[in-house]
Amino acid sequence: MYIMDEPITALKGVGESRSKLLSKLKIKSVGDLLYFFPRYIEDRSEVVPIFSLSDGEKQAVKAVVISKPKGIRIRKNLTVYSMPVKDSSGTLVLNWYNNRFVENAFEIGREYNFYGKVEIKYGKKQMDNPTYESSDSFVHTGRMVPVYPLTENLHQKTMRNIAKECIDASVGNINDYIPSYIREKYGLCEINYAFSSIHFPETKEDYDRAKNRFVFEELLLLQTGILHIKSAKKSENSNPMNIAFLDEFEKKLKFSLTKAQKRVLNEICKDISSTNTMNRLIQGDVGSGKTVLAFATMYIAAKNNSQSVLMAPTEVLANQHYISAQEFFNKDDIQLLTGSMKVSEKRAALEKIKSGKAKIIIGTHALIEDNVEFNDLSLVITDEQHRFGVNQRDSLKNKSDNVDVLMMSATPIPRTYALTIYGDTDVSSIKTMPKGRIPVITKLKKTDELKEVLENIYSALKNNNQAYVIAPMIEESEDIDYTNVYDLKHKFELAFKNYKVEIMHGKMSKEEKDKVMQDYL
Numbered sequence: 001m002y003i004m005d006e007p008i009t010a011l012k013g014v015g016e017s018r019s020k021l022l023s024k025l026k027i028k029s030v031g032d033l034l035y036f037f038p039r040y041i042e043d044r045s046e047v048v049p050i051f052s053l054s055d056g057e058k059q060a061v062k063a064v065v066i067s068k069p070k071g072i073r074i075r076k077n078l079t080v081y082s083m084p085v086k087d088s089s090g091t092l093v094l095n096w097y098n099n100r101f102v103e104n105a106f107e108i109g110r111e112y113n114f115y116g117k118v119e120i121k122y123g124k125k126q127m128d129n130p131t132y133e134s135s136d137s138f139v140h141t142g143r144m145v146p147v148y149p150l151t152e153n154l155h156q157k158t159m160r161n162i163a164k165e166c167i168d169a170s171v172g173n174i175n176d177y178i179p180s181y182i183r184e185k186y187g188l189c190e191i192n193y194a195f196s197s198i199h200f201p202e203t204k205e206d207y208d209r210a211k212n213r214f215v216f217e218e219l220l221l222l223q224t225g226i227l228h229i230k231s232a233k234k235s236e237n238s239n240p241m242n243i244a245f246l247d248e249f250e251k252k253l254k255f256s257l258t259k260a261q262k263r264v265l266n267e268i269c270k271d272i273s274s275t276n277t278m279n280r281l282i283q284g285d286v287g288s289g290k291t292v293l294a295f296a297t298m299y300i301a302a303k304n305n306s307q308s309v310l311m312a313p314t315e316v317l318a319n320q321h322y323i324s325a326q327e328f329f330n331k332d333d334i335q336l337l338t339g340s341m342k343v344s345e346k347r348a349a350l351e352k353i354k355s356g357k358a359k360i361i362i363g364t365h366a367l368i369e370d371n372v373e374f375n376d377l378s379l380v381i382t383d384e385q386h387r388f389g390v391n392q393r394d395s396l397k398n399k400s401d402n403v404d405v406l407m408m409s410a411t412p413i414p415r416t417y418a419l420t421i422y423g424d425t426d427v428s429s430i431k432t433m434p435k436g437r438i439p440v441i442t443k444l445k446k447t448d449e450l451k452e453v454l455e456n457i458y459s460a461l462k463n464n465n466q467a468y469v470i471a472p473m474i475e476e477s478e479d480i481d482y483t484n485v486y487d488l489k490h491k492f493e494l495a496f497k498n499y500k501v502e503i504m505h506g507k508m509s510k511e512e513k514d515k516v517m518q519d520y521l
Contacts, residue, residue, distance in 0.1 A: 002175075003030055003169075003170045003173045003174060004029065004030055004031035004034070004170070004174065005029055005030070005031065006029060006030045007019075007028065007029060007030075008022055008027055008028055008029055008030065008032070008033060010030065010169075011030065011033075011162060011165050011166055011169060012165050012169075013161060013162060013165055014162060014165075018154075018158070018162070021151060021153060021154045022154070022162075024151040024154075025149070025150075025151055025154075030166055030169070030170055033162070033163065033166045034166060034167075034170065034174075034195050034199075036148070036163075037198055037199075037214070038146035038147055038148050038198070038199065039147055039148060039149050040147055041144050041145065041146055041147070041201060041204075041207050042144070042145045042146075042147055043144055043145075043204070044060045044115050044140075044141050044142060044143060044144070044145045045060075045142060045143050045144060046059075046060060047060050047061060047062050047113070047142060048060065048061055049061070049087060049088070049089040049090070050063060050086070050087050050089050050090035050091065050092045050125065051089035051090045052089070053092070053118045053125050054118060055118060055119060055120045056117070056118065056119070057117070057118055058115070058116065058117050058118075059115070059116075059118055060113065060114070060115045060141050060142060061085075061087070061092065061113075061114050061115075062087065062111060062112070062113055062114075062135055062142075063085035063086055063087045063092060063111065063112065063114060064085060064086055064087065064109060064110065064111050064112075065083065065085055065106045065107065065108050065109065065110055065111075065112065066083075066084040066085060066086055066091075066108070067083065067084060067108060068083065068103065068104075068106060068108060069081040069082060069083040069094075069096065069102045069103050069105075069106070070082055070083070071100065071103065077098070078097065078098065079097070079098055079100070080095055080096070080097055081095070081096045081097075081099060081100070081102050081103065082094065082095050083102070083106065085112070085114070090125070091124075091125075092114075092125050092126070092127065093124055093125070093126045093127075094114060094116075094126070094127050094130055094132075095126060095127070095128045095129070096128075096129055097128070097129065099129075105132075106132075110134075110135075111134075111135040112132050112133065112134060112135055113132065113133050113134070113135050113137070113138075113140075113141035113142050114127060114130045114131070114132050114141065115130055115131045115132075115140065115141045116128065116129060116130030116131060131156075131157065139160055139161060139164050139200075140156075140157055140160055143200070143202075144200070144201045144202070144203070144204070144207065145160070146160060146163065146199050146200065148160075148163070163199050163200075164199075164200065167195065167196055167199055167200060170195070171192045171195055171196050172192055173192075174191055174192050174195065175191075176190055176191040176192070177191075178191070178217065178220070186216060187212075188212070188213045188216055189209045189210060189212075189213050191213075193210070194209075194210040194213045194214060195210075196210075197209065197210035198210040198211060198214060238272075238275065238276065238277045238278075238378070238402040238403070238404060239275075239378070239402075240272070240273050240274055240275055241272045241273055241300055241301065241304045241306075241378070242273075242300075242303070242304055243269040243272065243273045243300055245299060245300050245303040245304075246265070246269060246296065246299075246300060248299075248303070249295075249296050249299040249300070249328065250296075252327070252328055253292070255434065255435075257289070257292070258289065258430075258432055258433075258434055258435075259432070260284075260288075260289075260429075260430045260431060260432045261289050261292070261293060261430060261434075263428075264282055264293055264428040264429075264430055265293050265296060267280065267426070267428050268280060268293065268296075268297055268406065268428075269300075271404065271426070272297065272300065272301075272379075272404050277402050277403065277404055277405070278404035278405060278406065278426075279404075279405045279425050279426065280405070280406055280407070280425060280426045280427075280428060281407045281408075281409065281425050281426070281427050281428065282406065282407070282408045282409070282428045282429075282430065283408075283409045283410070283427065283428070283429050283430070284410065284429060284430030284431070285410060285430075285433070286410045287433060287434070288410075288430040288431075288432070288433055288434070289430060289433075289434050290408045290410075290430060291321070291324065291383070291408070294310060294381045294383070294406065294408060295324070295325060295328050295329075297379060297381070297406060298310065298325075298329075298360055298379060298381070299328060299329070301359075301378055301379045302329065302333065302359040302360060304378070305359075305376070306359075306376045306377070306378035306379070307353075307356065307358065307359055307360075307361060307374055307375060307376055307377045307378065307379075308359070308360060308361070308377070308378065308379035308380070308381065309361045309362075309363070309367060309374075309377065309379070309380050309381065309396060310325075310360075310361070310362045310363075310381045310382075310383065311363060311364065311365075311367050311368075311380070311381070311382050311383065311396060312362070312363070312364060312383045312384070313364070313383070313384050314364065315338045315339070315340060315364055315510065315513075316513065316514075316517050317383065317384070318336065318338055318362055318363055318364050319336070319338075321362050321383070322334065322336045322362045325360055325362060329359075329360050332357075333357075333358065333359045333360055334358065334359075334360045334361075334362065335349050335352050335353055335358035335360070335361050335362070336349070336362050336363060337349050337350075337353070337361060337362070337363035337364075337366050337367055337372070338363055338364045338366050339364060339365065339366045340510040341366075346366075350371060350372060350373070353372065353373070353374060353375070354373045354374070354375060355375060356375030356376060361374075367396055368396050372399070373399070374399055374400055376400070377399055377400035377403055378400070378403060378404060379403065379404045379405075379406065380396050380403050380404070380405050380406070381405075381406045381407070381408065382396075382405075382406075382407050382408070383408050384408070384409060384410065407425070454495055457496070458495075458496065461496065461499055466520065468520075469488060469492070471483050471484055471485045471488045472484075473485070474486075474505045474506070474507060485503050485505050486503070489501055489502075489503050502516050502519065502520070503516075504516045504517070
């Protein structure tokens, strides 16, 4: 068997339990692990004498153990294990919290490498929970060290050990599918060197060369895949729609479409009235008028006696679309389908969709479930399409033959990037806002500019406006140092004591989320 296809359990130190943890990160083979790149590389190559350690800095030191760790119970559920170490320049105290395993991890008189944040307490230099290894080992200290994205119960030290075993076992035995003449032309390094240097580089330059090679590789594979998809799409045919009903829809509007909206709508109509299937992305800021174009397209489909689906990433957004759709469609023709519906409601909805009585179907991920059957699906629309995986969109599209696809996104995508990522897709942009709409202003602020951000929020609140803040995590994680929702709420409650601060996240019940949204709206 080719080394890349070997199961991850073939590696030393990977048994059944670790294999299950790695599978959560979609790592099942040696090849999967090789392509599981670090989030970043941390430079721990400089070993500093104890005398020169700086307060507040993360630094590496090489020192000899004076005595084994001694546990002191501070209070219930908190025991500190302290161990003194020394080098020729001074003494350092190392502390571990509730980690009884360190008691037997060291030998007195033996030299080890340590890495952690230095603190000076009571005149003594200390490190809390430092990473450690034997002085003749250079996986976690004394070098450029990888830092990986992890899952619960899988720690950086374990992940590094497994990755190092993987590199040692496989590098030198991997075939490079990029021909040498292409590598020479674009200055790309060879694949075995690249894998070794992306995980455990000797220098920053080695890491950058490896990263450059894999960026090129990813784009090469992406473009090759897009060419394959394009060639396949040329053979797809759809039933052209009669677009004469567009005038009828526009008469229902209480406003006039902008020039940009009309241009994009004309592009859509050209697609759906042809014998080729549509695959189009509409991008535009929030409030630019993408949704009305979706409803216009769904209106044409309904008048052509076929079904159309609008899939939203959240139930809140799906419900908003459902309410808005009632301005343009007979309520009996519209059906909402979400995961939180009662069994009886869902059963009735599925029957209405299967029979064809529902021409306009709006919902969430529930639409892609196996038990959802359509009568004559001809149009699939995904809102905030970047929130869905490719497989999720395809699952919905594949519920009928040769379906027209329309995607919407408020995420700004540069044209060159859009052509790369959506090379098999026609891209339409709405760059102007409807009359009376306030333009969206996007600014990038650094952490040290937080005070200015808070002042702007406070100014908005004083003018009876609202604000929302997105956190990258729901709860605190031991291995990932990201801001979580609960900490953020506490900070904002301290900063804005006279204003109500609420949270909303995916682990809350539907009732809790609905209440927060209703209070916000």
